[in-house]
Each structure stands twice: as C-alpha cells, then as structure tokens.
Amino acid sequence: MRRFAFFAPLAAVTLVAGAAVAQSPDVSVVLGPDLVKKADELGERDLLQQADQLAVTVERALAREQALPGATISLVLVDIRPNRPTFAQLAAQPGLDGMRSRSIGGATIEGEVTLADGTRYPVRYDWYSSTLAEVRGYTTWQDAGHAFDRFARRLATGRLAG
Numbered sequence: 001m002r003r004f005a006f007f008a009p010l011a012a013v014t015l016v017a018g019a020a021v022a023q024s025p026d027v028s029v030v031l032g033p034d035l036v037k038k039a040d041e042l043g044e045r046d047l048l049q050q051a052d053q054l055a056v057t058v059e060r061a062l063a064r065e066q067a068l069p070g071a072t073i074s075l076v077l078v079d080i081r082p083n084r085p086t087f088a089q090l091a092a093q094p095g096l097d098g099m100r101s102r103s104i105g106g107a108t109i110e111g112e113v114t115l116a117d118g119t120r121y122p123v124r125y126d127w128y129s130s131t132l133a134e135v136r137g138y139t140t141w142q143d144a145g146h147a148f149d150r151f152a153r154r155l156a157t158g159r160l161a162g
Contacts, residue, residue, distance in 0.1 A: 023116075025062050025071040029055045032078040032110075042080075043088030050141060051077050054109065054148045061152035070116030073155075079108040081128065084140040104129045105143030109151050123160045125151040 029051040031039075039047055054077060062068055082089075083105035085096045106128030113121045127147035129135050135143060154160045 023070045024059070025068045025073055027055045027058045027062070027073045027075070029058075029075045029077055032076045035077060035079060041088065041092070042082065043086045046082075046086045046088065046140070047077075047080070050080055050107075050144060053141075053145065054107075054151075057145075057148040058152045058155060061149075061156040065156040067156040067158070068113065068115065072114040073111065074114070075109055075111035075123075077107065078110050079126075080141075080144050081105045081107070082140045082144070083129075083135055083142045084138070086140060102132055102135060102138075104132065104135065105141065107144045107147040107151075109147070113155070123155065125154065125160060127151075 031047055031051055035047060054075065058073065058075070062073075081104065083102060085093075085098055085101050090096050090098050106126065108124075108126035110124045111122070113123055115121075125147070127143075127150055129143050139145075151160070
C-alpha cells in the first residue's frame with residue numbers, strides 16, 4: 001500500500017506534465033487590412049480558403065516536427081497573389097482566359113509566436129516567383145501554397161522566430 005501511495009502522486013504529476021508537453025500549438029490566421037480591400041477583386045471565398053490552408057499547413061508542419069508545443073501562433077496573411085485568375089477575376093473580366101493566363105504568384109505572411117512560457121517572437125516571411133519560368137504547377141494558388149509550405153517548414157524547424 002505504501003508503494004501505491006508513493007507512485008500515485010508521481011503518476012498524476014507525470015500525466016499533467018505530459019499533457020502540457022503534448023499540447024499542440026494553437027494557430028490562427030487573419031487577413032491583413034490591405035488584403036481585405038482586395039477581397040472584391042480576388043474573391044472573398046478564395047481568400048478565406050487560403051487563410052484556412054495556411055493554418056492547416058502550419059499545423060501539419062508543427063505536428064510533424066513536434067515543434068512549439070503549447071505555443072500560440074497568430075498569423076496575418078498580408079498579401080497573396082494567384083498564378084491564374086480567380087473566379088471573381090474571371091467574372092469581372094470576361095476576356096481573361098482561365099487556362100492560358102498566368103502570372104507571378106506568392107504570399108507575404110507576418111505574425112507572432114507566443115511560446116508556452118510567454119516569450120514572444122515576431123515572424124515575417126514572403127516568397128514570390130521571380131519570373132514566369134519559375135511558376136511551378138498550374139493551379140490558381142500554386143505559388144501561394146509553395147510560400148505556405150516554405151514558411152511552415154522554416155517555422156517548425158526554428159529558422160524564423162527571433
């Protein structure tokens with residue numbers, strides 16, 4: 001019985017400490033004020049989907065690397081550019097060719113990482129294709145997705161904070 005009396009509190013402390021360590025980071029993404037102004041041009045639905053995609057991409061990268069446990073990551077999607085016309089752009093400009101129109105895409109992301117101990121670090125990242133020859137793939141948001149992946153990998157491996 002004495003052995004149980006010793007191990008029961010130890011097990012409880014281990015469970016609580018393990019839960020704190022295993023707590024996944026909280027990731028939130030909002031659209032920046034300049035991007036909100038472009039919602040009519042690019043399409044509000046598309047922008048909200050891209051903000052959600054950024055959050056999912058960051059969450060997956062952090063989970064894969066088991067990085068930043070218990071952290072709060074608040075991101076702002078400052079700018080985003082599509083590689084192909086969005087539905088809103090095609091509706092506003094019927095002369096655009098949705099298949100053959102290409103452009104340089106990418107994204108700018110800013111935000112703050114608050115670690116479990118309360119320490120705060122600003123983060124900022126942007127990536128855009130330099131030329132049409134660099135455009136990878138042919139989806140509307142291909143380069144933006146590439147920027148999200150690069151940002152998430154850098155954040156998860158500790159190459160952005162600080």
